[in-house]
Every structure is written in structure tokens, then in C-alpha cells.
Amino acid sequence: MGPVPRTLELFYDVLSPYSWLAFEVLCRYKNIWNISLQLQPTLIGGILRESGNQPPAMLPHKAVYLRSDLRLLSQHHQVPIHFPKDFFSVILKKGSLTAMRFLTAVKMEHPELLEKVSRELWMRVWSRDEDITEPPSILAAAEKAGMSMEQAQELLEWVSTPQVKNQLKETTEAACKYGAFGLPVTVAHLQDETHMLFGSDRLELLAHLLGEKWMGPVPPAVNAKL
Numbered sequence: 616m617g618p619v620p621r622t623l624e625l626f627y628d629v630l631s632p633y634s635w636l637a638f639e640v641l642c643r644y645k646n647i648w649n650i651s652l653q654l655q656p657t658l659i660g661g662i663l664r665e666s667g668n669q670p671p672a673m674l675p676h677k678a679v680y681l682r683s684d685l686r687l688l689s690q691h692h693q694v695p696i697h698f699p700k701d702f703f704s705v706i707l708k709k710g711s712l713t714a715m716r717f718l719t720a721v722k723m724e725h726p727e728l729l730e731k732v733s734r735e736l737w738m739r740v741w742s743r744d745e746d747i748t749e750p751p752s753i754l755a756a757a758e759k760a761g762m763s764m765e766q767a768q769e770l771l772e773w774v775s776t777p778q779v780k781n782q783l784k785e786t787t788e789a790a791c792k793y794g795a796f797g798l799p800v801t802v803a804h805l806q807d808e809t810h811m812l813f814g815s816d817r818l819e820l821l822a823h824l825l826g827e828k829w830m831g832p833v834p835p836a837v838n839a840k841l
């Protein structure tokens with residue numbers, strides 16, 4: 616028996632492009648580092664509300680900075696992020712409630728597909744500027760991720776049940792209890808201590824805490840093509 620893997624929880628929302636960066640990097644490292652990666656679909660709106668924070672783009676200088684920051688990070692991380700044309704409508708009006716409830720249901724019923732469905736939703740909203748709020752959009756992402764149409768439709772009907780709604784609430788509350796004020800949040804459960812890290816730019820620090828080697832966002836020998 617090898618050493619016991621350390622558990623990492625990644626709290627994310629597909630409305631958050633920085634969460635996408637952290638998600639792809641951790642998916643690349645999960646087979647390199649001795650870790651067990653638990654994906655935790657969370658509602659960013661709930662985190663911001665609960666912590667008294669504001670969406671970063673509400674500050675005009677930050678909104679301008681975000682565009683250039685994400686363009687550079689997209690190249691550096693090899694994650695195809697493109698800003699949606701109507702950014703404010705996508706982020707502030709449309710939101711991600713149904714998408715994140717759907718991912719919660721995927722995690723409950725088909726956890727083996729959670730990584731792929733999450734990625735397909737990010738590809739829609741943060742790469743191709745496509746909708747993620749309407750049922751046909753969510754079904755298209757699920758099908759692209761390898762889910763059968765019947766499975767996807769069944770899950771979509773399930774998203775408005777108290778079971779799924781409460782699970783998403785519980786996960787969001789769990790992130791808040793760790794001290795989250797935004798996303799992505801990575802919680803590293805090490806042998807003697809637990810650390811909460813905010814941001815996709817804290818993964819080098821995470822490697823340090825794990826005692827693992829940081830080889831940049833695209834470690835060699837990993838197929839990063841998306």
C-alpha cells in the first residue's frame with residue numbers, strides 16, 4: 616500500500632473564469648501529485664452575499680484589469696478563455712443557479728461525469744460565449760460530456776427538488792465556513808492541518824504545502840489540449 620493521498624476540495628462555479636483555471640491545473644496535477652481531488656460545485660452568488668463581498672467587475676478599474684489579466688492567464692495556462700460580449704448580462708443578470716444545481720445533481724448521481732460536464736459548461740460560457748441558463752444549453756453540455764439524453768433530462772428535472780437545492784446550499788455554506796469570500800477556493804486537508812487558499816494563483820503555494828513539485832500550470836507530459 617502506498618502513502619495515503621491528501622484530500623483537496625476545489626470549490627468552484629462555472630461563472631468564475633479563475634475557477635476554470637484552477638480546475639484545469641488541479642485536474643492536470645491530480646495524477647502527478649499524491650492527492651485525492653474532490654470537486655465541489657458551489658454558488659458564487661451565495662459566497663459573495665454571505666461574505667459581504669461584491670463581484671470584482673463592479674469596480675471599474677478592476678473590470679478593465681480583468682480582461683487583460685484573463686487574456687494573459689488564458690495563454691499561460693492553455694485554457695481557451697474569451698470574454699463574453701455582454702459580460703454584465705452573463706455575470707450579473709443570467710448567473711449560474713440552474714447550471715450549478717445541475718452540476719450538483721451530476722455529482723450526486725453520476726460523479727464520474729462531473730469533471731467533463733463542468734468543463735463543457737465553462738467551454739460554453741467562457742470560451743464560446745454561449746448560454747448556460749436555458750435547459751437546451753445545459754442538455755447540450757451534458758451530452759457533449761458523454762451523458763445520454765435520457766440521463767441528462769432526468770437530472771434536469773431533478774434540479775428543482777429540495778434534495779438538490781439543499782445540497783448546493785450546503786456546499787456553498789461549507790465553503791463559507793472555511794472562510795471563502797470568492798472563488799475558486801481550494802481546501803487542502805493535510806495530516807495535521809487544513810488550509811484554505813483563495814485563487815487560481817495560489818497553486819504554487821499549494822504545491823509547497825503538499826511538499827510536491829510545482830512545474831507551472833501546464834506540467835510536462837500532460838495533454839493540456841482543450
Ligand SMILES: N[C@@H](CCC(=O)N[C@@H](CS)C(=O)NCC(=O)O)C(=O)O
Binds near residue numbers: 631798
Ligand atoms: N487572484 C485570483 C482572483 C480570483 C478572482 O478574482 N475570483 C473572483 C471570481 S472569478 C472572485 O470571487 N473575486 C472575489 C474577490 O476578488 O474578492 C486568481 O488569480 O485566481
